[in-house]
Amino acid sequence: MSHVDSVPAAPQTPKIPTLRTHHGDTFRDDYEWLREKEDPTVVAHLEAENAYAEAVTADQAPLREAIFDEIKARTVETDLSVPARKRGWWYFTRTAEGSQYAIQCRVAATDTGDLEVDWTPPAIEAGIEIEGEQVLLDGNKEAAGKPFFSLGGMAVSEDGTLLAYAQDNAGDERFTLRIKNLTTDELLTDVIENVFYGLVFSPDGTRVYYTVVDDSWRPHQIKAHTLGTDPDTDTVIYQEDDPGMWLGFDLSADRTELLISIGNSEYSETLTLDLLNESAQPVMLISREHKILHTVDPVTLNAERCYVITHDRDALNNMVSLLRADQLTLPYAQQRWDTVIEHRDTVKVEGTASTATHLIIAVRKDTTERIAILPLANLGTPEQQEPVEPSFDEELYTAGLANAELDAPMIRLSYTSDFTPARVYDYTLADGTLTLRKQTQVNDYDPSNYLATREWASASDGTKIPLTILRRKDVTKTTPQPVLIYGYGSYEASMDPGFGIPRLSLLDRGVVFVIAHVRGGGELGRAWYLDGKKLTKKNTFTDFVDATTYLIDSGWADPARIVALGGSAGGLLMGAIANLAPQLYSGIIAQVPFVDALTSILDPELPLSALEWEEWGNPIEDADVYAYMKSYSPYENVAALPYPKIAAVTSLNDTRVLYVEPAKWVAKLREETTGTAPIVMKIEMDGGHGGASGRYEGWKTRAWDYAFALDTLGLNSEGA
Template sequence: MTTPIPPVAKKVPVERTHHGQTFTDDYEWLREKESPEVITHLQAENAYTEAVTADQEPLRQQIFDEIKSRTVETDLSVPARKRGWWYYTRTEEGQQYAIHCRTAAQDTGDLHADWTPPVVEPGVPVPGEQILIDGNAEAEGKPFFSLGGLAVTEDGNLLAYCEDNAGDERFTLRIKDLRTGELLPDVVSNVFYSLAFSPDGTRVFYTVVDDSWRPYQIKAHTLGTDVSEDTVIYQEDDVAMWTGFDLSADRKQLLISISCSEYSEYRVLDFDDAAGTVRTLIPRSERILYEAEPFTREGERQYLITHNRNALNSMLSLVAGPEFSKPLDEQVWHTVVAHDDEVRVNGASVTSTHVLVSVRKDTTERVQILPLAGIGTQEQAEPSEPSFDEELYTAGLTNAEYDSPVIRISYTSYLTPPRVYDYVLATGGLELRKETPVRGGYDPANYAAEREWATAPDGTQVPLSILRRREVERNGSNPALVYAYGSYEISMDPGFNIARLSLLDRGVVFVVAHIRGGGEMGRAWYDQGKKLNKKNTFTDFVAATEHVASTGWADPERIAAMGGSAGGLLMGAIANLAPEKYKAIVAQVPFVDALTTILDPELPLSALEWEEWGNPITDPDVYQYMSEYSPYENVRAVDYPRIAAVTSFNDTRVLYVEPAKWVAKLRETGTGSEPVVLKIEMDGGHGGASGRYEAWKDRAWDYAFVLAALGARELLPGVDSPVPAQ
């Protein structure tokens, strides 16, 4: 057999000079997406990847079969009530996409009965079922399919939905009459995520992105009119700000949020205001990061404000609407949830009777509930918090209709498949509605999830979640995969993952490193891993790796790393920082040419990144700092481990050109003999190919690459495959 030869990208030097520093980029020509030469090169990369990993195909098939065998393919979500209907989704065996449905609800006057979801069973027809959108029918004959949003009018008669058929996250908005099943002639192209009808159902609100994929306009389409007449409700011209919207819980206002990671601004439109005046609550000039949740009490509009005003971890305050017309230092704010150095307040929502607060404590996301009566006064009640019996779990709100006597809570852990609970507001009781079934003989008692702490170079204690089979011993011989993200204050919270069982059953110790830059330990944890502190993210990950190797969990020669998007930047950084510590690295849609991207505000989402990384265009210190860690700039003549860069041609968040350039430079500069491969999905977006089976294949590919490198292809002795014998 001949050894596959990797494609060699030609070198076309392009100089980039900023702040007196010049960088020569030999592979920038790969950015020409329409160039036949670029397409040919990417196809050659795929062919090389396929040849190099051909021996992994049986393992990929095994993992895919294991995921499929453990998944109940014909399944339904727990119905959620909105007005007079129960809404749910279901999946069917052999079909890629979800089917969105509803069935009529009853109003008998018995609150408990009326808000108890109907019992629906997989494969059993639901009486009175109405199909809203069948993703399988919509996707037929299309290279890609993804829904960007669904909205139903308050009277339940009309459905608005958006679909993407390219993977570039630019959607087409259509409206369906649910009484007849017919599509209305209204079609709006190039919309972004988020949809909502006005309360009277005559208008639909949507978001538009600019040429750099930044959502900057909120528009309203009046049904039955030409799209050219659509109204711009709000336009944001600051290229560093992200714009979105929502409806207030009581459907009385349109809430427009304009934000970056460090401050925000809310504007509100009252639906009963004939003039359509959009009012500002707290202007961005105050540099407060906040969210607003309005409700009416005794005829006066009140706002629950989750904010960081003199509160690093944020707090919750109550502010009467008229106060916003005063200068900030003259406004009266009443404390609802005080600031706590140990508790991160993430946000609040309301029902007609209660306030629901999302908080993070001891790294764990949880929900607190308190009565709306007396809020912000001395009569305010103490919050209640549903309790669970696992140490590492995630509990969050999924549904809270304004007039509902129950709120819906999702629960999961590393070992517990997703559960859906209804929390009864009147009694504080939890009612389990469903636990996602897992086939193939899954028993959580066969696995363990534990918390340990690694010591970073500056002495900071970094939390780790260590997952394994129970029989895997701490004897220094195990293969391990270390995973992390570490940006944008996004937390890698505990959650069940069927695909991950295929790693654990082969003896892999799976480690989630909760590194700085994420939000697991509060706002300070994030601040210590962004801008001119970003290198902490990378050194924390290396420290996590060293901890796993030095404490007996892993064989130091059998450790792999994985991360995606900003976590892909992390992969590129640690490949340069400590290549000798890893047997393999999988970088998914990796942001590995970060400095080049952020230096060009015309590129998708680039300007929005300045609040995360700093602005290297105007600040020489930021430029210097980023140039010291940006993976592409820092590839060096060392023995790199086996590396796979996985990306999508139509990704608009991390352009395919970044991993394509990185791979070319790794091959040119690296001195090792391990293969470096680029796998590019030519019809996918940031999340890869569309459809659940394609997603399983992608995960199987990544895991097979890791397992092959770690010498862990076989199931542990005594571990049965979930795949039925043929």
């Protein structure tokens, strides 16, 4: 009996009709009942889905194990980060072979007066503790006996004696805040439940600032907790009541101001709180009423407080301006915003950071992220110097700021490309010297065996779509190849070059891995994003289909062996292309897929729904948006089509894309498909939006996805 013959029938999903009516349109939803997460019938159904997925993919188990073993073998498991100096200490992480989680450590820094010596990281050896080394937090001990572990933030007090940290043990991104005395290694009695990402100590170490989410999982409050007091009495520093606005905070480089940011994808607001004054109230810097999307970086120039603002005020791709504090008392129209970086059509400014002497500017040019450095001297004046960009020897790479301390003579940069494992550089601000501090080691890997190239597909409207094509050097398009094509295309997120060990297991089996940089992402600036959101969202989907067609027409792809992959909003993309062009794909993998988008966004009580209106439009109030979304939302558009082999991968405790979306979608696909290919759902019962926690579990998840892809592409020799 063959494996296919031995697979049991797919779970039968009962139909319990629910009617949803908006703008005179009624939609019958037979599977909405699957939303009742605590219902034993729903749980039993999900368990049955897991059993079916396991049965369908049973012959992939040896391949999954092989991929996992390859990832493990290539990974230098006992490793450490490059120490970063912060306020008298060198902070770093260790990972040990056999351990799932990192260990957070530090060792005291010394000051000799020689800046180069004092800012050269200490030599840390894997597995060898150095004199004076202190363990701040061991993730493995914290995770022991718990189904899930993730850190949502860590902060050390200014004097280095206290550690605040937040951990999630369910995967729902609701964290418990605890505080540890680093002198005695004991936990304080302060325990605060249900906090969100981000933690900051007050300069005197007596208070901790944190955020809280509302019932829809939107961060809506910033609170201050005074150590030793009842958390129920914590002070609300700021509350944001607009359901369509996201709240967060950051710390100024000199750690004296808490910058409160409120915003969505189209405009924002910034207030500042003086942390040196316990009775201070937030002060408005830039109001949302001006409809400017911006970020703010406080600096001090010639003893005067100023604000470096990255903004889209008459600048689609952003520009950088300098606003002096004395201008804040003037009406907005009368304020003087001195230009630091002019707007450019071909360069997107992503934001800034600062030291006491330099401004660091993150820019996106020629699709890739890079760094420019500019002295603060004469900033915003005609005497201002030109920015300097560190040069690297690859065309497609990602360079970003890893750390910038106020008084540091150098900044820490991260660097990677598709076939260059992560590097850590220190950039000396005085003379531009780049010092390589670490090259991540990868076992059994020779980068010269692989190639990353850029090609451009043509969309149906003539738009050129950038494609990143990754392959072994000996794989060419003289013969059509098996292809895995990946896409995202939402929220202005860019799919930047970055090294990944798991991907090598695909490439070494002859797969061409293609990243389609479709509209809705940010690779080609703000216009690229705007042309793939709201009422132009369908460009994201048609771009992906056109990119796939290009791969066939150009000779890269074997038309019978193409698998598509995407997650979250990229999962919506997978659902859309399954409906648009199922014949192009032999398989589709949708990770935590946003495939029931219209149902979710129509309910403002669901997690994050109201925040999505700025990305997709508001279908509750706008009939045109409703009609447009209904015309592409994957679940509503499942039809009698020959769907290919499909895997929906999700997690029970995901709060960003609820498990019910892929559960409903899979049921509807099975009901409607005219094909015979299996459609499965794998659900992680103890995971969140990123799946199960721990690096080994993460490798297993990736191995599952890649084994499914390889099997679909006819490359499962282990399971033959």
